[in-house]
Every structure is written in C-alpha cells, then in structure tokens.
Amino acid sequence: MAGSGIAHMRNSTDVVLTVRDLVVEFRLGKDRVVRAVSGLSFDVVKGEVLAIVGESGCGKTTLGRAILQLPPPNSGEVIFEGTDLTQLPKENLRSARTAIQMIFQDPISSLDPRMTVKQLIDEPLEIWQRGDEQERSVRINELLNNVGLDSELVLDRHAYEFSGGQCQRISIARALALDPRMLICDEPVSALDVSIQAQIINLLQDMHDRYGLSIIFISHDLAVVKAISNRVMVMYLGKICEVAPPEILYAKPAHHYTRALLNSVPIPDPTRQTRTELLQGEPPSPMNPPTGCRFRTRCAASSVLCTQEEPQLREVSPGQFVACHHPII
Amino acid sequence: MNSLLSIKDLNVSFDTPRGMLEAVRNVDIEIAAGMSVGIVGESGSGKTVLSRAAMGLLQGSNVHRTGTVVFDGHELTAMTRPEVRSHFGTGMAMIFQDPMTALNPVRRIGAQISESLIFRLGMSKKDALKRSLELLQLVRIPDAKSMLRKFPYQLSGGMRQRVMIAIAISCNPKLLFADEPTTALDVTVQAQILQLLRELREDLGMAMVLVTHDLGVVAGNTDYVAVMYAGQVVEFSPTTKLFADMRMPYTEALLESIPKIDHPAGKRLLAIAGRLPDPTDRGSGCSFAPRCRYSQAKCLEESPTLKTDPDGHLYRCLFPIGEAL
Amino acid sequence: MFNISKFTKPTWLSVSWLGLMLFLAVFGSLLPFKSWKFVYENDLGVVPFSPGHILGTDNNGYDLLVSLVAGTRMSVFIAITAVSLGGLIGSALGITAAFVRGKVDTVMSTVFNVGLAVPNLVLALALVSVLATNVDINQAVPTWRRVMVLIISLTIVLIPILGRIARGATLSWSGRDFVTAARSMGMRDRKIIMKHIVPNVLPALIAVAFLAVGVVIIAEASLSILGVGIPDGASWGGMIARGRNDLEYSPHVLYIPIIVLAITVISTNHLGDVIRASLDRRESKV
Ligand SMILES: Nc1ncnc2c1ncn2[C@@H]1O[C@H](COP(=O)(O)OP(=O)(O)OP(=O)(O)O)[C@@H](O)[C@H]1O
Ligand SMILES: Nc1ncnc2c1ncn2[C@@H]1O[C@H](COP(=O)(O)OP(=O)(O)OP(=O)(O)O)[C@@H](O)[C@H]1O
Ligand code: SF4
Ligand code: SF4
Ligand SMILES: [Mg+2]
Ligand SMILES: [Mg+2]
Secondary structure, three states: OOOOOOOOOOOOOOOEEEEEEEEEEEOOOOOOEEEEEEEEEEEEEOEEEEEEOOOOOOOOOHHHHHHOOOOOOOEEEEEEEEEEEHOOOHHHHHHHHHHHHEEEEOOOOOOOOEEEEEHHHHHHHOOOOOHHHHHHHHHHHHHHHHOOOOHHOOOOOOOHOOOOOHHHHHHHHHOOOOOOOOEEEOOOOOOOOOOHHHHHHHHHHHHHHHHOEEEEEEEHHHHHHHHOOOEEEEEEEOOOEEEEEEHHHHHOOHHHHHHHHHHHHOOOHHHHHHOOOOOOOOOOOOOOOOOOOOOHHOOOOOOOHHHOOOOOOOOEEEOOOEOOOOOOO | OOOEEEEEEEEEEEEEEEEEEEEEEEEEEEEEOEEEEEOOOOOOHHHHHHHHHHHOOOOOOOOEEEEEEEEOEHHHHHHHHHHOOEEEEEEEEEEOOOOHHHHOOOOOOHHEEEEEHHHHHOOHHHHHHHHHHHHHHHHOOOOOHHHOOOHHHHOOOHHHHHHHHHHHHHHOOEEEEEEEEOOOHHHHHHHHHHHHHHHHHHHHEEEEEEEOHHHHHHHHHHEEEEEEEEEEEEEEEEHHHHOOOOOOOOHHHHHHOOOOOOOOOOOOOOOOOOOOOOOOOOOOOOOHHHOOOOHHHHHHHHOOOOOOOOOEEOOOOOOOOOOOO | OOOOOOOOHHHHHHHHHHHHHHHHHHHHHHHHOOOOOOOOOOOOOOOOOOOEEEEOOOOOOEEHHHHHHHHHHHHHHHHHHHHHHHHHHHHHHHHHHHHHHHHHHHHHHHHHHHHHOOOHHHHHHHHHHHHHOOOOOOOOOOOHHHHHHHHHHHHHHHHHHHHHHHHHHHHHHHHHHHHHHHOOOOOHHHHHHHHHHHHHHHHHHHHHHHHHHHHHHHHHHHHHHOOOOOOOOOOOHHHHHHHHHHHHOOHHHHHHHHHHHHHHHHHHHHHHHHHHHHHHHHHHHO
C-alpha cells in the first residue's frame, strides 16, 4: 500500500511501540468516508518523547486514540512491547491497555465532576484491585504528592473546585496510578495559561525522568514541543510530512508545510511582526484528499510530479526524514 | 474619545461556600469603535468573568456586581436581561472559551449556525443555511458543505472552535469578545483566523476584546493591552509601549514564562513561582507581593493604586520597573 | 446540589403541597374515614365547610374530602408508577442507544421521534381503547384492569419523552474525555455506564420526571373525562368527570378536584424548573 514510507523506522531492540500502516476512517452515510489517518507508520523507542504536530483536524487525536484502540483502527498494526494490540481479544486488550495511559486536552472534561479527587485516583487502582484500601490510600497520597498537590488539602474535593492546571495535575496522577510505560498526551497544556503550562511541562519532564516513560506528545505549540521532545513528527491530512530531532527541524525545516508552520508562530514582540507567507488556500477535505502529495494544493513549490506520485519519506540529513519531492535544502 | 464600550469601576464577586470571592475588582476600561484590546493574565485572574460581566451574561443569585457598563449609549447595567440580550449577535457577540460545552451536542452544526441568522437577522431558513456555509468557509473549515450536517462530536477540537467563531461573527457584531479563540488551533489556522478577525475590524469597523494568555497573539493583534492579576487591571498601555517599556513586575514575569520558539531545545521552561492568591481572601498590600522579585516591605502593607504615566500608560505598582528606588 | 436555605416561598409551598399529597396517598387509608363509597343519604349536595363535611358532599351523598383522599391515592399511585416505569425503560433505552451509537441509536431515536410526534392524549386514548376493551361488550372491565391498562398506556407515552432526554444527556456526557479515560484504564462498558453516565444523567432526568408527573396527572384526568379512565370515580379525573353532572347545583363538586389537580401540577412543574435551574448553574461551573 502506498504509505508515506518507512525510512524513518528504527531497527532497534529498544523500540517499545511500532505502528505500521495505520488507517482510521470514519464512515458518514453510505459512500462518504473521512480518511482521518491514512497509512501511518512510526515507532517510539524506550524513554523517547515523540512530539506530533500538525494542522488542526489532521488526525492527531484520532491517531493517539487508535493506539489505545479507542476506537480500533480500520487496518494496520499497533505493536506495543511485542504484542499487536489490534489482534488482542477484548479481555486481554483491557489489561494490555493499562500500560499506555492518556492525558487529555481539556483537563476539566477528563475528570468526572461527581467524584472526589480520592475517588478519581482510586478508580484505576480499584478496577485492577491494586492492594487493599489501606495500601491504595498510601499510593494515592504518594501519587498526589509526586504531581505537586498537597493530598491533605485535595483528597475530598471535586474536580470543578480546581483550576485547569490543578485538574491537569490530577489527571497526570491518575494516569500514573497503574504504572504505565507510555503516556499519550493530547495537547495537555493548550487549555492552560502560560505560567501553568511551564509547570505542567516541567512536571511531565520530571515524571518522564523518574519513571523512564516513553511519551507521545501531541501539540500544536511548536515552542512547547521544542522544549520537551527528542523527536518531532509533522503531520498533514493523515500523513507524515517530516520526522526529525527538534534542533534540526527548527533550524532547517525541509518540508514546505513544516516551514509554513514555523513561520506562523506568533512572536511576542510587536516590532517583529513579519506577517509574511500565511499559508494560502483552503485545507483540503479529508473525505477527498488530493492525489500525489496531500499538501500540493497549498504548496508554492508543487510540480507535476507532486500531483502524480506520492512522495515517500527519505533521509535528507542525518536523522531528518522528509516526504517531499522537492525538499528545501 | 467616542467610546463603544465603557466600563466604570466594575466589581464582580461570587457568594461561595468559602466566602465572598472577588473575581473582578475596580476595573475601568474604555473601548472605541474598531479598537482591539487584549486582556492577558494567568488562569483565574478574572478575564472570563470580566468579559461575561461586560456582556451582562453573568446571572444567578450568587453574583454581585457593582459599577456601570455602557455599550453604544445604552447602560447595560440598568437593563433587564431580555433587553441586554437584544444586543447580542448584532451588537455584541462572544466566542466562548469552551467550544465543547457551548455547542449543543444533539443538534447539527448547520442548524446551530443558522439559528441566530434566522432569529436576529430575520433570514429565511434557506438563506441562513447558505450564509452558514459561507461562514464556515470563512473560518477555513475544510469541506464546509458536509460540515453543516455533522454533529459536534464528529468534529476535531479545532473545528469546534472555528464553528464557535463562525456563530459569533455571523451577525456582524460591533464588538466581539473573543475568549481564548484560538487555543485549540494549530498555528497556521490560528494565523488565518487572526487575519480574518483583523479584516473584519478593518472592513466593518468591528471592535474586539481578545482574551488570551498568549502574549505572542497579543503582540500582533491588539492596539492596547490590559494585564490582569487577581481580578485587577495591573497594567494598561498601547501594545507597542507595553512590550518595549513594561512597568509591572508581573508583566515581566508573564513574558518570561512563555515558551519561545528560539528557546534552546530541551531546556527547562521558566515558571512563575507560587500561584494566584486566594480570591476569597483579599488581604492588604500588593496581591503580587509573595511572588514578586522586586517586592519590598512596603508592598506587604500598602495596596498600590493605579498610576498614570504622562503618555497614558497605567500600572499598579509601588516600585515599577525602570524607576530608581 | 440543593441549598435548602435558598428555597424561595413558591418552592416551599410546592414542596409542602406535594408532601401533603404524598402523605394522603400513602397514609390516607389510615385516616378515620368511612369508605369513600359510603353514602350520606341525609346530606346530599352539602356545600363546603358544613359540619361533618369540610369539603361538602356531592349530589349522590359522597363526602368530598373522603373521595378526594381516595382519589389522591389513585392519581398519585398511577402518576408515580407510570413515571417510574417510563423513566426506567426510557432511560435504559436512551442511555444504551446514545452510548452504543451507530444503528441502534438511529433506530431508537427514530422510534422516540415517532412517539413524540403523536400527541400524548391521542396515543394514550388509542392504547387504552385497544387494551381495555372486553370481548364481551356487556361485561364491565374490572377496575384493577383499567388501572393496569392506564398505567401501561401512560408509561408508553412517557418512554419517548424521558428516553430522548436520557439520550441527549448521555450523548453529551459520553463525549467527555473522562469516559475515554475510564476505558483506557480498563473499565468495562457496563460499569462505565453505571458509574459515570447514569449519575451524571440522573439529575436532568429527575427534573424532567417532575414535569412528567404533571403530564401524567393531566392525561389521566383527561382520559377519565373522556370516559376511558377509571370508571367509578376513585381518582381526581373520575371526580371531575362525575362533578360535571352536578355543575348546576353543586359547582364545588367540580371545582375541588380541579383546584387540587391544578395546584399539584403547578407544584411539580415548579419543582422541575427549580431542579433544572440548579442544574444549569452546576453545569456552568463544570
Ligand atoms: N467520530 C468521528 N466521526 C466522524 N469524523 C470524525 C470523528 N472523529 C474525528 N473525525 C474527523 O477526523 C479528522 C481528524 O480529527 P482529529 O480529532 O484526529 O484531528 P486533530 O488532528 O486532533 O485536530 P485538532 O488539532 O483540531 O484537535 C477530522 O476531519 C474530524 O472531523
Ligand atoms: N460562577 C462562578 N462562581 C464562583 N466562582 C467563579 C465563577 N466563575 C468564576 N469564578 C471564579 O472567579 C475567578 C476568575 O475566573 P475567570 O474564569 O474569570 O478566570 P480566567 O482569567 O478567565 O481564567 P482562565 O484563563 O482559566 O480562563 C476564579 O477564581 C474562578 O474560580
Ligand atoms: S511533494 Fe511537492 S507539493 Fe508536496 S510538499 Fe513537496 S514540493 Fe510541495
Ligand atoms: S507593588 Fe511591590 S510587590 Fe507589587 S508588583 Fe510592585 S514591586 Fe512587586
Ligand atoms: Mg485533537
Ligand atoms: Mg477564562
């Protein structure tokens, strides 16, 4: 199948998650299909922070959920620690899933408003009967303290009594309760204000260091991504454009979309408002994506080749992979 | 100045089980037609409450409001709720912060957008749907036609936010309150939406209050900035002046804490230490004192009042930056 | 959720009135009254506040207070049973449909919409007349069977009303991330529904259930007036139906049950609104 290539896949024993040819489609009516994720492949090595950035609606959330089989992808493999999650029977999946936990964008909607903080964090422990009440209670205190909350003060309060940043800390504590090996963070800080953003990012970094977690970090804030990730994957309309370590990607983007993305970052200085090269044109419909390169309808460098042939990922400089016929070099 | 919206000595507090929560304190703001004012500040500093109170959207028996809000010659604070509501859509409109809960989950997008067109502008259902389609294209929604028939849960976060924007601008308001309008959008779409809002301001003379915590967005899209802290406006100045010559220690800390794209990769971010003071317990002295790197003994005793530079730059600090001690 | 100290006067009045109705329905049979069918042959058509008959009697000599207490028992019993059954079945269907989505949901919401499109009374009338007729026309249908049929019909009327509310609320709650979070923690679907969906949907349902009680009481009365309710006057509707004949000489026979019914419906509607308003407030905080 015409994927976006697999040149960037690593053949290492350290790989914890391998996603191959992942396809997720939503059916709307008889013959209308939203192609949210179209044949994506990538991997994550142990302890890595892989950032996924891309246009709104390009399938980042769908991809994150498909890894957890929520809902399961239409085709493709999701191999986590040697097991293909897509092939697991329901009951095994239920337990396999606990090794991967998710942090959501909206911290308030990810916590049941009727439950107290204690009940919220106890929930995963109770489902899996991790210890008796006494042991679980000790564990809850420990988790809350780890994320910087005073357990004495918060245990019996409800989520809606907290600010967004505190709710996000509670979500992180809950996600860590089952000792996951991987976290999928779906825009964990975009609903938070700057000062709290920094605190949460630093907290995630600490948890990453302390528990040796692998993290998939979905975000559209390129500055935040730069601070936390080891590898950045740029997506456009369900496909990969570019994969590279942040130092390289930010210094010399090779894909035209990556460059447009970097140029659009607002600069907190009124005197340096460039306002150049806004990305032009309508974003194409995911129901009827363009042939060849999916970015070609908005790319200034597009050629005939781009309409005919889908570019495959290839290495343009060490560690930098790009799916473009005419990369910027 | 011929002002479109004039807020005078606005105070909003909530009666909560823990005591009186003073969410907005002594705020004065004037907004002229076509002007764009940014409101920045930490979460919980009162930005949303201020804009909701200005629109007369706060209700309930636990809300206490004093001060006056005059919009386009009408004193909103003296009106009944239906009278205030008659200004919504065509007079004022709001892009709500939380697109998930502001959209009705069981109604199609098309119906939700055309509703106010039919209701406020008296369009026929067919015209309203046609206009809805244009609006969706305006906010850069791909495949806008099929979007009309979708339900909110079928949309990505950024699409929902853009639907909210389409609803807000549908009746060409004179004043748009945009409460964090682009938080769920990626930077390319954000840039397009901001440009769209800029065009609406230039073409239709729409005024805008842009609530955001992204100082980058403020820098390129506003004429004036109000920095809020603990319910008060602590600094107010023309945007260019604020970035070039800020006087408030809080503004400085806020600017430092933004992750910046030219920050070295993998370097730890700077956070403002500590957190907002308890809003139910407004003690004496400067609210920012426990977190302020310039604070002096005097800051704990005396509440700073709003001072004005000759050029109209307002700030609320006893020892402002750039002033010899 | 409720702050009793914030109750307004109308709210207190509604609560007290409904409390009184409930008390009469449950303990009415223990009051030292004669049977409501006892005929006071010397006191026909006595006006209210007469000695021995606080609410007077009707032209047949039935004591109206005693009738009213018996009627309350029947009306309240029918209303509560129908609303509970309708709520239970409706919310089970609505919640399942919204949670599962897909075809099940399409079918279910179509069924609800069709049910809602038919006016309540017409549907109830049709159901009662189909279910409560005897093969032998001359043989009267026993009262208990009438009551059963009435409850079943009203339940069927209520299912789409409450089902649709449950479906809407579930759609909105099951889209929230905490449901996804619960799944990713390995929680089973059934438990997610019981633990996360039902408690959140319940308050909205209770608010509507109060309104539904009003709907049922009125429907029952209307059916009785149309002659297909409870035949021999043991409910408010039955009393109204009989009172019609006495209108000329003893108008109080008609007014008393009407007033009681009206106050009850106004009270349930008011409480439903109060609950809904307090929900909206809670929602806006979430
Ligand atoms: N349940 C669904 N039914 C139909 N279409 C869906 C559904 N969920 C997502 N989609 C579609 O799939 C595409 C990808 O959505 P997704 O939420 O993954 O985007 P995203 O990259 O996370 O965007 P954002 O940055 O705005 O959150 C969108 O076109 C969206 O409309
Ligand atoms: N309805 C309410 N009842 C009680 N307290 C409220 C209510 N609405 C807001 N508050 C409180 O008022 C204060 C200001 O809140 P507000 O929502 O204006 O903050 P904000 O600056 O908009 O923050 P964010 O960036 O998180 O949106 C907070 O302490 C908040 O808890
Ligand atoms: S493949 Fe062609 S259209 Fe696509 S990004 Fe490269 S140059 Fe542009
Ligand atoms: S008044 Fe004092 S504490 Fe407050 S901001 Fe100024 S220097 Fe800091
Ligand atoms: Mg998303
Ligand atoms: Mg806000």
